[in-house]
Each structure stands twice: as C-alpha cells, then as structure tokens.
Amino acid sequence: GGCERGAVLLYPATQEPVHCDLKTRGCPNGYLCLPHTTTKVLQCCSVQSDKDSSRSMNLETRSCPPGQTAVNGVCQ
DSSP: OOOSOBBBOBBBBOBOBBOBTTTOOOOTEEEEEEEEETOOOOOEESSOOOOTEEEEBTTTSSSTTTTEEETEEEEO
C-alpha cells in the first residue's frame, strides 16, 4: 500500500514494495514512480486507480539493471 493512486508493485518472493528512483531506477511499463503517502519513499505504483489490484513483478524476466543486485528486495 501507500500509493496515492493505483496499487503498489510487490516483489513476489518477499512481498516488499518495489522502490524506484526518478534518475536511475525506473518502474516497469504500467507503473509510475510515486512517493509513499506517509513515508514519502519512492515506490512503483500502478497507473490504474484500482487499489485492490496489487500485482507482483516477474523477477525472472525483469530483474535489476546490469551491474546491480537485489539486496533486501532493492536493487543496488
């Protein structure tokens, strides 16, 4: 949760939100990089306004960018 609109994108293995960065780590198609409503941490939120449709990202086809590895569900 925490998306002002849409549903937060979750890692399937950890159910942790997918965090993003406006300069270096974008979100997959269909998601926007938006601040959490209370913590203000940037995370991927769906473009659709349905808050109940949280989806998990398939990490087998969409993993961290080259040169980065996932640490606690966050690409670094």
